Amino acid sequence: MIELIAFYTFAFLTIASFMVVVTSKNALYSMSALASGMILISGLFFLLNADFLGVVQLIVYTGAVIALYAFAMIFFDTTKDIKESKSSKMIFLLSAFSSILLVLIMTMPMASGEVSALYPVHQGVGNAQDVGMVLFTKYLIPFEVAAVMLLVAMIGGIIMAGKKMDANINEMKEELEK
Amino acid sequence: MIAMEHYIILSTLLFAIGMYGVIIRKNLLMLFFATEIMLNAVNVALAAISNYYGDLTGQMFAFFIVAIAASEVAIGLGLLIIWFKRHGSIDLDTLKSMKG
Structure with a gap:
């Protein structure tokens, strides 16, 4: 309840x-x-x-x-x-249609009934421990790739946001017009 | 006990809200917010399926989605700041530099 x-x-x-x-x-x-x-x-x-x-x-x-x-x-x-663009009936229909499509894609394997647990949850083990076991044995390479991706994103974010941090906005516009 | 369908329907509704936001918004920052909503909606569906089938794979995918969302935000906001510095606006209409 x-x-x-x-x-x-x-x-x-x-x-x-x-x-x-x-x-x-x-x-x-x-x-x-x-x-x-x-x-x-x-x-x-x-x-x-x-x-x-x-x-x-x-x-x-x-x-x-x-x-x-x-x-x-x-x-x-x-x-x-x-300011927002004008909304129409078509937009509601499109977003509803795509969401239903996503749900159908996700539920189709369940409808077939041939779903079996690839990495089953262990009884009597905490969720964090279970996740750690699977993440560091079965998903180690994706985990490392995700770590490298986050590093790349961090460096990219610092460079892009920090570039010409002290420059005036108007000066940059003038530079663009040259 | 709540049936899995409840979570799936909730996820559909959240995804529809996010999709609606992506379509109607003109401000690029608001577009990013709507994208976050869509990513979260998918995470809810994955966690629900993971719970009801006793499988951890869904949670693993949700973790990688969170990692991708974090890097998307870092890169996207960096690009957005550069765009704002150059053009003084983050309206989607100012991005029409390649007129076909």
């Missing part, structure tokens, strides 16, 4: 905060709503017995990604309202 209440609370709050993200005219409201939605999604992960994923969601998304967005907003003018 408590699980049911928790699921519906998290589900409705997540949908509400993500609706605020896509409809709000103010970038700061949008970012705050995104942060709250991420935290609520980590609650769903805890309900699904994916404890480690929930913690990663909290640390990486609400910790790192939202902080990065907040830092990037220093550069942009976030006080003025954002």
Whole structure:
């Protein structure tokens, strides 16, 4: 019973905060709503017995990604309202259609009934321990590649954001016009 | 016990919200936010399937999606800052430099 209440609370709050993200005219409201939605999604992960994923969601998304967005907003003018393109019926239909397509793709293997656990969850072992065992035995190479990818992304981000940090915006425009 | 379909339906709704945001928004920062919503929606579906089949593979994929999202944000925001410094705007319309 408590699980049911928790699921519906998290589900409705997540949908509400993500609706605020896509409809709000103010970038700061949008970012705050995104942060709250991420935290609520980590609650769903805890309900699904994916404890480690929930913690990663909290640390990486609400910790790192939202902080990065907040830092990037220093550069942009976030006080003025954002203009939006006109929405039509077609857009609603397209987004609903693509979402249903994604669900069909993900549920098709289950419909065939030939799903068997490749790396089964061990009973009596914590989720973090289980994840660590699988990650460092079966997924070691993707893990290392992801580490290199994050390093490349970090260096790229530093170089791109830090380039001409002291330069004036107007000077850069003049340079572009030459 | 909640059925897996509930989580899948929730994931569909979240993905639809993200997709809607990607289509209607003109501001590039808002486009990034909508992309994050879509990535999170897929993560929910993967975690749900992982739980109900007792398989850890779904959680592994979710971890790699989180890693990819983090690097996407770092690179994307770097490019966005350069674009803003040069053009003074992060509107999608200013990106129309290659007119066909």
